[in-house]
Amino acid sequence: MRKPRSIAPAKGRLAVLVPGLGAVATTLIAGVEAVKRGMGKPIGSLTQMGTVRLGKRTEKRAPLIRELVPIAALEDVRFGAWDPFPDDAYASATHASVLDHALLEQLRVPLSAVRPMPAVFSPEYVRRLDGPNVKKAPSKLELGEALREDIRRFVRENDCARAVMVWCASTEVYLEPSAVHAELGRFEKAMAASDPAIAPSMIYAWAALKEGVAFANGAPNLTVDIPALQQLARKQGVPLAGKDFKTGQTMMKTVLAPMLKARLLALNGWFSTNILGNRDGEVLDDPGSFKTKAVSKLSALQYILQPELYPDLYGHFDHQVHIEYYKPRGDNKEGWDNVDIEGWLGYPMQIKVNFLCRDSILAAPVALDVALFLDLAQRAGMSGIQEWLSFYFKSPMVAEGLYPEHDLFIQLTKLKNTLRHLAGEELITHLGLDYYEP
Ligand SMILES: NC(=O)c1ccc[n+]([C@@H]2O[C@H](COP(=O)([O-])OP(=O)(O)OC[C@H]3O[C@@H](n4cnc5c(N)ncnc54)[C@H](O)[C@@H]3O)[C@@H](O)[C@H]2O)c1
Numbered sequence: 001m002r003k004p005r006s007i008a009p010a011k012g013r014l015a016v017l018v019p020g021l022g023a024v025a026t027t028l029i030a031g032v033e034a035v036k037r038g039m040g041k042p043i044g045s046l047t048q049m050g051t052v053r054l055g056k057r058t059e060k061r062a063p064l065i066r067e068l069v070p071i072a073a074l075e076d077v078r079f080g081a082w083d084p085f086p087d088d089a090y091a092s093a094t095h096a097s098v099l100d101h102a103l104l105e106q107l108r109v110p111l112s113a114v115r116p117m118p119a120v121f122s123p124e125y126v127r128r129l130d131g132p133n134v135k136k137a138p139s140k141l142e143l144g145e146a147l148r149e150d151i152r153r154f155v156r157e158n159d160c161a162r163a164v165m166v167w168c169a170s171t172e173v174y175l176e177p178s179a180v181h182a183e184l185g186r187f188e189k190a191m192a193a194s195d196p197a198i199a200p201s202m203i204y205a206w207a208a209l210k211e212g213v214a215f216a217n218g219a220p221n222l223t224v225d226i227p228a229l230q231q232l233a234r235k236q237g238v239p240l241a242g243k244d245f246k247t248g249q250t251m252m253k254t255v256l257a258p259m260l261k262a263r264l265l266a267l268n269g270w271f272s273t274n275i276l277g278n279r280d281g282e283v284l285d286d287p288g289s290f291k292t293k294a295v296s297k298l299s300a301l302q303y304i305l306q307p308e309l310y311p312d313l314y315g316h317f318d319h320q321v322h323i324e325y326y327k328p329r330g331d332n333k334e335g336w337d338n339v340d341i342e343g344w345l346g347y348p349m350q351i352k353v354n355f356l357c358r359d360s361i362l363a364a365p366v367a368l369d370v371a372l373f374l375d376l377a378q379r380a381g382m383s384g385i386q387e388w389l390s391f392y393f394k395s396p397m398v399a400e401g402l403y404p405e406h407d408l409f410i411q412l413t414k415l416k417n418t419l420r421h422l423a424g425e426e427l428i429t430h431l432g433l434d435y436y437e438p
Contacts, residue, residue: 239384245394
């Protein structure tokens with residue numbers, strides 16, 4: 001056994017602060033309240049139901065993750081939120097209609113208590129929305145200071161010992177990294193000058209990091225994918241994770257594509273389309289926000305298939321991703337994938353995937369795990385990009401010069417080995433020769 005890393009205990013309450021009190025956030029909050037009352041199971045959550053194998057297979061040691069490392073208890077979590085719409089979590093969850101009315105009625109009291117703080121919001125960055133519950137200040141820097149004050153007040157009033165922030169708000173319009181994002185000093189000057197290159201999500205992230213609060217990005221916005229905020233995270237000793245929760249079609253893609261590559265089956269084309277009718281779908285119907293999402297969804301195949309290593313197999317495939325806003329489906333998204341592949345001697349085959357999923361039902365446990373693992377990382381003294389949380393993201397953040405790992409099972413191995421490492425257990429390589437060779 002190696003030396004375990006010193007990790008502060010998960011003592012006291014944890015504030016989970018979410019910009020965006022929409023479908024994902026309310027499904028997360030209602031789900032946690034339901035699980036606490038024994039009204040449902042936290043299906044899909046590694047922190048609540050996952051185990052880790054330790055040692056050799058013959059040892060039969062497989063504790064729950066939350067027994068191996070100190071994870072905050074759901075009873076200790078307090079949710080805070082910001083949203084430009086003033087609806088509380090009960091009203092917003094009712095509007096999102098992800099969860100049954102009967103379940104929401106039973107949770108009316110705790111959900112009504114989560115009222116959104118005024119948001120830092122501008123329709124320039126999310127063109128399909130506008131709401132009245134918005135902060136006003138002379139500059140983006142002062143908006144950031146107002147968010148810092150919100151964080152401090154929330155933590156104080158709810159008697160929390162620690163806090164994390166998880167962006168569950170809408171996808172912002174596409175932004176390219178520019179000079180103002182390259183360095184913290186320039187970034188803060190740009191905030192003071194209300195430069196348009198500073199998006200609302202960046203102001204939340206800046207406020208969180210300044211307060212020593214870990215930040216994760218559940219949407220594909222640029223947000224913390226910029227050197228300035230990564231410098232701030234390192235300076236403050238705060239962990240970061242992102243971006244864009246990996247839930248439906250991309251999760252499927254990052255399972256199927258590694259299979260094609262493992263068996264060296266060639267790919268000619270991958271056509272993906274979706275219909276969804278929730279508010280997220282409405283926001284993504286705007287070309288500015290769609291571009292941000294499309295860039296995030298398109299990257300996985302290139303990285304997994306490595307066309308530069310296998311030009312004959314993956315040098316020329318056509319990859320298309322379409323999202324159609326179709327109101328009748330609400331949050332119950334349907335995705336279709338048509339995959340044109342080739343086998344031995346170039347003979348063509350096809351794979352069809354039709355995933356009738358529920359967007360926020362898949363996203364809520366991801367958001368919960370990200371919040372609880374970020375808090376663990378912070379207590380373990382880890383700061384900056386947490387690549388071991390790539391498992392949860394469509395566009396995993398990585399250190400400069402590294403390519404992101406998209407294969408879901410490599411990501412899971414990385415996550416579990418990180419937990420073994422933190423606990424001082426041997427890492428598992430799956431070599432296994434020692435079972436056969438003396
Ligand atoms: N499976 C999934 O559901 C999934 C997967 C990956 C990413 N995401 C992303 O998660 C985010 C949330 O998804 P959703 O379905 O809950 O969307 P939603 O539209 O139901 O909720 C988003 C909420 O954010 C609010 N908002 C927008 N800008 C804000 C700001 N600047 N500050 C505070 N609040 C703001 C909106 O008013 C809205 O209530 C979206 O960006 C979506 O693309 C979702």
